[in-house]
Amino acid sequence: MSDQAKLETGGKTYEFPKLSGTCGPDVVDIRKLYAQTGQFTYDPGFTSTASCESGLTFIDGEEGVLLHRGYPIGQLAEHSSFMEVAYLLLNKELPDQSELDEFIYTITRHTMVHDQLRQFYQGFRRDAHPMAIMCGVVGALSAFYHDSTDISDPEQRKIASHRLIAKMPTIAAMAYKYAVGQPFLQPQNDLSYTGNFLRMTFGVPAEEYEVIPAVEKAMDRIFILHADHEQNASTSTVRLAGSSGANPFACTAAGIACLWGPAHGGANEAALNMLHEIGTPDKIPHYIERAKDKNDPFRLMGFGHRVYKNYDPRATVMQKTVREVFDALDVKDPVFETALQLEEIALNDDYFKEKKLFPNVDFYSGIILSAIGFPTTMFTALFALARTVGWVAQWNEMISDPGQKIGRPRQLYTGPTQRDYVSIDKR
Numbered sequence: 001m002s003d004q005a006k007l008e009t010g011g012k013t014y015e016f017p018k019l020s021g022t023c024g025p026d027v028v029d030i031r032k033l034y035a036q037t038g039q040f041t042y043d044p045g046f047t048s049t050a051s052c053e054s055g056l057t058f059i060d061g062e063e064g065v066l067l068h069r070g071y072p073i074g075q076l077a078e079h080s081s082f083m084e085v086a087y088l089l090l091n092k093e094l095p096d097q098s099e100l101d102e103f104i105y106t107i108t109r110h111t112m113v114h115d116q117l118r119q120f121y122q123g124f125r126r127d128a129h130p131m132a133i134m135c136g137v138v139g140a141l142s143a144f145y146h147d148s149t150d151i152s153d154p155e156q157r158k159i160a161s162h163r164l165i166a167k168m169p170t171i172a173a174m175a176y177k178y179a180v181g182q183p184f185l186q187p188q189n190d191l192s193y194t195g196n197f198l199r200m201t202f203g204v205p206a207e208e209y210e211v212i213p214a215v216e217k218a219m220d221r222i223f224i225l226h227a228d229h230e231q232n233a234s235t236s237t238v239r240l241a242g243s244s245g246a247n248p249f250a251c252t253a254a255g256i257a258c259l260w261g262p263a264h265g266g267a268n269e270a271a272l273n274m275l276h277e278i279g280t281p282d283k284i285p286h287y288i289e290r291a292k293d294k295n296d297p298f299r300l301m302g303f304g305h306r307v308y309k310n311y312d313p314r315a316t317v318m319q320k321t322v323r324e325v326f327d328a329l330d331v332k333d334p335v336f337e338t339a340l341q342l343e344e345i346a347l348n349d350d351y352f353k354e355k356k357l358f359p360n361v362d363f364y365s366g367i368i369l370s371a372i373g374f375p376t377t378m379f380t381a382l383f384a385l386a387r388t389v390g391w392v393a394q395w396n397e398m399i400s401d402p403g404q405k406i407g408r409p410r411q412l413y414t415g416p417t418q419r420d421y422v423s424i425d426k427r
C-alpha cells in the first residue's frame, strides 16, 4: 500500500504523506497543501479533519469502543474511580497506591475557592442558569490565581490543572446553592472528591450530611463516563482558545460555553425534558414520527452522535447505573420505563437503523441525576465538572507539544468581491 496520497488538481499531481496512529484510520498530512497547490480543503464541522495528534482518548465509533490511554471505558467505570481516571488522563499511566494518595491529597487541598469569589455569585439573578454562572466564575479564576497562569512553566500548568479539577465541584455546588437560596458549604477534607461534592450540594449547615455510598459510587461513575471524549466540540474549543496562549482558566470557561449547547452537553437536560414531554409510552410513536419528519425541527435528544454509529459504550453503563441508583434510593420513575421503550422502538425503526442513530451517554444520565435530586438545569454543570479533567489534560498535551501552532482555520469566501465605498447620501 502506498504511504502517499495523490491529489490531482489544476492539471498537476501532488503527493502528500500518510501518517498512521496506533489505532484508527490513517490521516493524509495536508499541512503543505496550500503552499504547494494554492488551495484549501473544505470541511465544515471537521467531519474528516484530524486537528491534532493526541495520546489521550481513542474512539472507534463503528464498533462502539472508547479507550482512555488504552483502557476501555467499561473497565474504568467498573473498577476505577474518578480520581484515578483523572490521574491517568493527566499522567499517561494508572497510579500506584502512593501516587494516587498523593494526587487525592493535592486535589483535596485545592477544593476551597477564594472567599471573594462568593461576591460573583451575588451578582447573578437567583434564577440564573448554572452554566451562565459557571462560564463567568470559572473565567474569573484567572483573576484570582495569577501564580498559575504562566503557561510556559510546567509547574504552573500543573498547579492550574489541579486547581481547576479541585475547584469545579465547589463552584458547581455554589451555583446550585445560590439558586435554591441556601448558604454555601465549605469543602470537607475527610470526604472523597465525589462525596464532598454531594455534601456541598445537598448538605445544609444545620445538620450533618450523610453521603450514601451507592449514590457516591454512581455519581463517581457518571464523572468517569464524562471525563474525556477525544476532540469533541468543547475540547476543540479549549484547544483552540489555548492555542493562542490564553490561560487555562479562560480556556476552560470557553469550553463550558461550548458545552452548554443542546447539541452537546445540554443534551442531557434536553433528553430528560423530552422524556417528560412524551410522558407515557403510548405517546412514543407520535414523537418517533416527529423525529423522522424533515419539516419538524424535533430530534430525539440523547440519540445520535457525530462519532458513534453504534451503541455509545457510556450509555450501556448509564443504563445499568440507573437501576443501581433506583435500588439504593428505593425510587421508581415512570420516565425510565418510557426511556427503555423509546430506545427499543427507535432501535427497531428503519429511519434510526439506516442513519445509525443509537442512544448516547445523555439518554439515561438525566434520569439518574434527577433521581439523585439534581434539577435539570444542573445537568450540564455536572458534565462540565467532569469534563474539566479532559479539557485540562488535552490542554496540557497541546501546550507540551513542540509543534503546537495557533489554531487558524481558513474559509471558502462567498461574500462580495472588492468594491468602492459609497457615501451615505448616494446609497
Ligand code: ACO
Pocket: 262, 263, 264, 265, 267, 291, 292, 298, 299, 300, 301, 302, 303, 304, 305, 306, 307, 355, 357, 360, 361, 362
Ligand atoms: N433524531 C432524529 N434524527 C436525527 C437525530 C436525532 N437525534 N440525530 C441525527 N439525526 C438525523 C439528521 O436529521 C440527519 O438526517 P439527514 O441525513 O436525512 O439529513 C442524520 O441523522 C445525520 O445527522 P447530523 O445532524 O448530520 O449528524 P451530526 O453528526 O452532525 O450530529 C448530533 C450529531 C448533533 C449529536 C445529532 O445526532 C443530534 O442532534 N442528536 C441529538 C442531540 C444529542 O443527543 N446530543 C448529544 C451528543 S453526545 C454529547 O455531546 C455528550
